[in-house]
Each structure stands twice: as C-alpha cells, then as structure tokens.
Amino acid sequence: MKRIEIQEANRAAVAxxxxxxxxxxxxxxxxxxxxxxxxxxLLHAGPxxxxxxxxxxxxxxxxxxxxxxxxxKTPAEAEKLAASGEVAFEPWHEHDGVGPMAGVxxxxxxxxxxxxKAAKRxxxxxxxxGLGKVLRYxxxxxxxxxxxxxxxxxxxxxxxxALALRPEINLKALIAxxxxxxxxxxxxxxxxxSLLFRDLAPAILRTRAKNEDQLKxxxxxxxxxxxxxxxxxPAAKIMLQAAEWREGSTIVTTMTRNGTDFGIRIAGLRDRxxxxxxxxxxGLLFPGFTxxxxxxxxxxxxxxxxxxxxxxxxxxxxxxxxxxxxSVADAMTYTQKMYEITETESEAFQIPPLDFRGSPxxxxxxxxxxxxxxxxxxxxxxxxxxxIGQVGAGLVTPPMACFEDALAAYVETYCPKD
Amino acid sequence: xxSLNNLFTSPVxxxxxGLASFxxxxxxxGVTAVQVDWQPPAGGNAKVAALLDRVxxxxxxxxxxxx
Numbered sequence: 191m192k193r194i195e196i197q198e199a200n201r202a203a204v205a206x207x208x209x210x211x212x213x214x215x216x217x218x219x220x221x222x223x224x225x226x227x228x229x230x231x232l233l234h235a236g237p238x239x240x241x242x243x244x245x246x247x248x249x250x251x252x253x254x255x256x257x258x259x260x261x262x263k264t265p266a267e268a269e270k271l272a273a274s275g276e277v278a279f280e281p282w283h284e285h286d287g288v289g290p291m292a293g294v295x296x297x298x299x300x301x302x303x304x305x306x307k308a309a310k311r312x313x314x315x316x317x318x319x320g321l322g323k324v325l326r327y328x329x330x331x332x333x334x335x336x337x338x339x340x341x342x343x344x345x346x347x348x349x350x351x352a353l354a355l356r357p358e359i360n361l362k363a364l365i366a367x368x369x370x371x372x373x374x375x376x377x378x379x380x381x382x383x384s385l386l387f388r389d390l391a392p393a394i395l396r397t398r399a400k401n402e403d404q405l406k407x408x409x410x411x412x413x414x415x416x417x418x419x420x421x422x423x424p425a426a427k428i429m430l431q432a433a434e435w436r437e438g439s440t441i442v443t444t445m446t447r448n449g450t451d452f453g454i455r456i457a458g459l460r461d462r463x464x465x466x467x468x469x470x471x472x473g474l475l476f477p478g479f480t481x482x483x484x485x486x487x488x489x490x491x492x493x494x495x496x497x498x499x500x501x502x503x504x505x506x507x508x509x510x511x512x513x514x515x516x517s518v519a520d521a522m523t524y525t526q527k528m529y530e531i532t533e534t535e536s537e538a539f540q541i542p543p544l545d546f547r548g549s550p551x552x553x554x555x556x557x558x559x560x561x562x563x564x565x566x567x568x569x570x571x572x573x574x575x576x577x578i579g580q581v582g583a584g585l586v587t588p589p590m591a592c593f594e595d596a597l598a599a600y601v602e603t604y605c606p607k608d
Numbered sequence: 609x610x611s612l613n614n615l616f617t618s619p620v621x622x623x624x625x626g627l628a629s630f631x632x633x634x635x636x637x638g639v640t641a642v643q644v645d646w647q648p649p650a651g652g653n654a655k656v657a658a659l660l661d662r663v664x665x666x667x668x669x670x671x672x673x674x675x
Contacts, residue, residue, distance in 0.1 A: 193670050196663070562662060563652035594656055601659045605666040 191606045194438030196492025196556070203439040203457050203554040204226045205544040206432035207497070208534070212313075212425040214359040215305045217350035221297030224314050225284050228297065233282045235293025235490040237463045238447025241272050241279065241354045245449030245485050247328025251292035252279075258297040258338050265330055265518055265577075269415055283455075286431075287314035288423040288490035290451065291326035291572055291580075299338075300346025304361060304424040311431055313424040317349075320414040322579055326489075327572045329579040340406075344399075348407045352393035359389050361425040365499065366538050368418070369549070374507035375422035376491055376500030377514055377568045377583055382418035387411050394587030397596070423490060427499035433552075435460045438604060441533060442553040445496045445565060445588060449572070450490035454592045456555055459599055466591035471571045473584015485574040487586045492567050498536050498549040501566035501585070502528045506541040514568045514583045524566040524585075525550065531557040531565065555600065 199568065219477040221227050234248060253268040253449035261277065271277060282289045289295055293316075301314040316326075316383055319337055323329040353359075364385050371381035390411070394404055411417050430443045436463035439457035446453055451465040468486035475484070504510060505525035525541060528550035535548030553565055565588035571582040622641040623656040624631040650656035 191666070191669065193673060195670055196667060440619075556660065556663065559656050560649055562647055562653075594653075597656065597659050601662050605662045606669070608662065 192438065192604055194288045194604070196438055196440055199402045199436055199438035199458065200552065200554060203433035203436045203441045206436075207429050207551065208537050209308075210306050210362075210429040210432040212304050212306055212361045212428045214302065214353065214361055214421060214591060216303045216353045217300050217317075217346050218303050218314075219346075220295055220299045220301050220314070220316075222391070223303060223312075224287060224295075226285060227280075229259075230276065231278045231280060231297070232256070233285055233287065233289060233295040234279055234448060235282060235289045235291065235488060236344065236446045236606060237283075237451050237453025237465045238281055239279065239448045240449055242259060243450050245488065246575040247485050247488060247572035248292045248294070248449045250328030250330055250578075251294035251325050253318055253489055253576065254328075254334055254338075254491075255294045256606075257330065258325075258335055259298060261298065263295075265306070281425075281446075282314075282490055283446060285314075285417065285555050286427075286468040288427045288446075288493050289316060289326070289418055290318070290423060290491045291570060292328055293490050300342055300350070302421055302424060304421065305358075305427055306428045306432070309428075310434060311428055313425075313428040313431070315420045315424040318414060318416045318418075320383060320410075320490045321416065324579060327570070327579040328485075328576050330577055344403050345410060346395060346409055348397055348403060349390070351397040351399070352390055355396050356389070356393040359386070361421055362429075362538050364389075365422060366540065369499075369503060369506045370542055371541050372507050372509055373492075374500055374503040374568075375418065376509060377492040377570065378415075378507045378510040379416045379418040379422065382422065383411070383415050386418050386421070419491065421494050422499065426493045426499060429497050430493065433457050434509045440555040440600065442496060442555060442558075442565075445492040445553075445567070447487045449485055452487060452588045452590065452592055454596060456596050458601065459596065459603060462596075462599060464592045464596040464599065466589035466595070469586050469589060471569055471582075471584040471586040473571060473582055474513065475571070475582035476580070479573070479581040483573050483578075483581050485572045487567075487569060488572055489569065490570060490600060492565075492588075495555060495565055495567050496537060497530070498528075498551040499566045502532075503539065503541060503549045503568070504568065507545050508543070510568065516585065527563055528566060528582050528593040530561055531563050555593060559597050562590070564590060564593075565590055
C-alpha cells in the first residue's frame with residue numbers, strides 16, 4: 191500500500207504553483223526553441239487528436255498553417271497533405287507550450303518565451319493575431335496569411351530586439367496588477383495588454399527597425415486587447431508545470447480542448463489524458479450567426495482557469511459579462527463557487543470585489559467529483575466550419591466524464607484492492 | 609408543545625434544502641423562503657461515490673499507519 195497523504199501531496203503541489211515566478215524573457219522561432227519541434231510537425235490545442243476526428247476550425251487552421259509554412263501551395267493541397275499521414279499532429283501541452291483556440295503552430299512561427307528561472311523551466315506560445323478572421327479560429331484566407339507573414343517577418347523580430355533591450359517582464363506581477371484593473375486575463379486582457387504596451391513601447395522605439403515598422407508594431411499591439419492572452423496562457427502553464435507529476439496529488443494540472451474532445455491531466459497521474467466530448471459554449475454571438483454555427487469548445491486557454499484565472503476570477507472582471515454573457519451577479523457567483531472545488535487561494539492574484547480574497551487555486555479532482563461542481567470556463571466561440579473564424583464568446587464547463595475517468599484511474603493506481 | 613402549535617398559527621418561513629423547484633413554488637405563493645444549494649455526495653452517482661469511498665478508506669489506513 192502506498193503511504194501517501196493526499197492532503198500533504200496537494201499542499202505541496204499548490205505551494206509549488208504559488209512559488210513559481212513566470213517572466214517574459216524573449217521571442218524565439220518555434221523550430222529553434224520548442225522541444226522536439228520539426229518541420230513536418232504541427233502543434234495543436236487540446237488533447238491528442240488525429241486528422242479524421244478534427245473539427246472544422248482545427249482543420250481550417252491546419253490547412254492555413256501548411257500553406258503558411260510552405261508545405262502546401264493551396265488549402266486544397268494542404269487538406270490532402272494533412273490526410274496523407276506525411277505530417278504529424280501533437281498537442282502543444284506535450285511540448286511545454288499552449289495555443290489559444292485551434293492553437294496550430296508550425297516550425298517557422300515566432301513564439302513568446304516565458305521562463306521560471308528558479309525551476310529552470312521554459313514555456314512557449316505563438317503571438318496573438320487579433321479577433322475575427324484569424325488562423326486560430328480556423329480562417330485561412332489571404333488576409334490571414336498576409337498577417338501571419340508580417341508577424342513572422344516584422345512583429346517577431348522587432349519584439350525580439352525590444353525584449354533584449356530591456357529587463358525581463360515579471361508576468362505574475364503584471365497579471366496580479368491586471369486583476370486589480372478589471373481583467374481576468376482569459377477573455378478580458380485590456381488592462382494587461384495596456385500594461386505590457388507601457389513596458390514594451392520605449393524599447394520598441396529603441397530598436398534598429400525602420401520607423402514605419404516600429405509604428406506598425408505599436409499600432410498592432412495597441413489595437414488588439416488579446417495580445418496579452420498569449421502571455422497569460424504560457425505564464426499559467428509554467429506555474430502549473432510546477433505541480434506536475436507529484437505522486438498522490440489530485441490537483442488538476444491541465445484542462446484543454448481541441449474542438450472535439452475536452453482533456454484533463456492530474457498531478458499524480460503522469461502523462462495520462464482523460465478525455466470526453468467537448469461541450470457547446472453558451473454565450474453572445476456576433477450578428478448574423480446562430481447556435482447552429484458554433485463549434486464545440488476549443489483551445490488551450492482553459493489553462494488560465496486551471497491556474498485560478500479566467501472564469502475562476504470573473505468576479506474581478508465584471509465588465510466581461512458584456513462579452514461572454516450573463517450578469518455581474520453571475521460573475522460573482524462563478525468565482526465564489528470555484529472556492530468549493532479548489533485547494534487554496536492564490537497569494538499573488540487577488541479579487542478586489544471580494545475584499546481582495548485570493549483567486550481560487552488548485553482544482554482538486556476529489557472535490558469536483560464529491561460536489562459535482564464543474565470548473566467554470568469563459569471562452570471564444572469558433573464557427574464549426576473551416577475557413578470562417580470567430581462567431582462569439584461565452585461560458586462553458588468541462589464534461590464530468592473526464593473527472594470520473596480520472597478518479598477511476600486514480601483509485602486503480604493508488605488505492606488498495608477491496 | 610406550545611411552540612409547535614405556534615408553527616401552525618403563525619406565518620410559515622421555509623429553508624428549502626435541495627430541489628430548487630420546491631423553493632420556486634413557495635416563492636410564487638408568497639411564502640418567505642431561502643434556498644440552500646445541496647445535492648447528495650457525487651451528485652447521487654453510485655459509481656463515483658464508491659470510488660470516493662475507496663479513496664477515503666485508503667486514507668484512513670494511511671493515517672492509522674502513521675499514528
């Protein structure tokens with residue numbers, strides 16, 4: 191019999207999350223910095239998935255990414271290549287990274303590099319393209335390709351040089367500040383992006399880039415409130431990695447979706463995925479779209495909720511209900527409920543309307559199963575067909591079956607036979 | 609006994625535990641009521657409840673072994 195006290199294992203796991211210090215240190219090219227990245231590999235959001243089971247937006251993003259990478263000349267050619275077995279698909283989560291929505295990334299894409307120096311750990315995420323017709327929502331038109339190439343040729347190099355010209359940026363402190371300013375850093379990143387912009391702008395102006403490129407970079411960052419999402423995600427990922435693979439712990443270290451399945455991983459169940467069909471997101475749709483247009487839940491961005499941000503910190507961001515639906519009272523209730531399924535409260539992330547109570551931190555598999563309360567996630571909604579893009583935003587929960595299966599595996603792994 | 613009799617002669621105030629529809633019915637009839645969110649452990653799912661019981665029994669053994 192394993193002599194492990196779950197409470198002790200969970201306390202240690204959550205303490206490690208609290209101690210983790212994510213800092214933004216630079217920009218790299220995915221093929222050069224992401225572990226085991228290669229030319230014919232496409233990283234994607236969510237648990238593992240094969241081409242035949244991919245949803246429309248995931249397929250659209252794969253097709254666009256293959257054209258962007260020069261592996262196919264047209265979307266039609268890309269579709270054939272994707273189905274041929276000559277390209278590989280692996281989850282970002284198995285390569286120390288995360289990707290919002292479809293989350294598809296290829297070797298030549300620029301990526302943010304986030305580090306936890308004490309732990310000697312690095313995580314990665316692509317740069318945010320903005321809202322609407324973008325690759326991460328499955329769009330692959332010419333405007334998407336033109337933007338991605340500009341991000342590779344101008345945005346990435348300018349940011350890389352700018353970051354080298356200034357001290358690294360403490361993301362944990364920046365997120366804590368953004369929560370005081372009405373963000374929850376999943377679907378509301380306005381304050382966080384503004385704070386990042388303040389940090390980066392002087393350094394961007396000191397780069398050797400042409401003035402017109404510097405101006406375009408500043409305008410691009412300023413015009414996209416979601417710029418910071420692609421930093422809150424790898425920051426959350428690196429903090430949660432501190433809790434990963436601790437014997438006996440029932441803390442959830444990953445929640446993610448690929449548009450077909452929702453997957454979770456548990457600290458005490460090394461490298462194992464527990465999946466079930468992803469739910470439909472309920473929320474506010476852009477004009478002209480209906481519920482029939484919506485793809486099931488998609489993206490690695492639920493890593494923010496796993497770390498006590500996003501839906502777990504909605505009480506800090508009442509204005510977000512104008513984007514994802516519901517009332518301010520609902521936002522308060524979502525956060526309050528999450529304390530019932532978490533191990534502790536964050537020491538760094540505080541929620542002003544709850545008298546600066548720490549955000550709910552450390553989802554406990556046992557508490558989810560005991561109470562039946564599911565983690566609350568807020569998220570964007572992709573069109574179910576490839577090539578269209580975002581159609582709205584809303585609220586969703588994971589399927590309970592993920593947690594039930596994980597509990598069964600945990601019991602099988604640790605508990606003595608009856 | 610007197611206090612029990614008063615129960616039936618004074619206005620009823622209800623604390624409803626569990627099914628919210630009972631609470632809604634009382635409210636629609638103008639009864640003063642508060643709702644307590646409650647559901648059986650594991651949402652009444654016998655399989656999950658049995659798994660949680662195994663975890664509890666194991667933890668009891670672990671703690672006993674440390675005493």
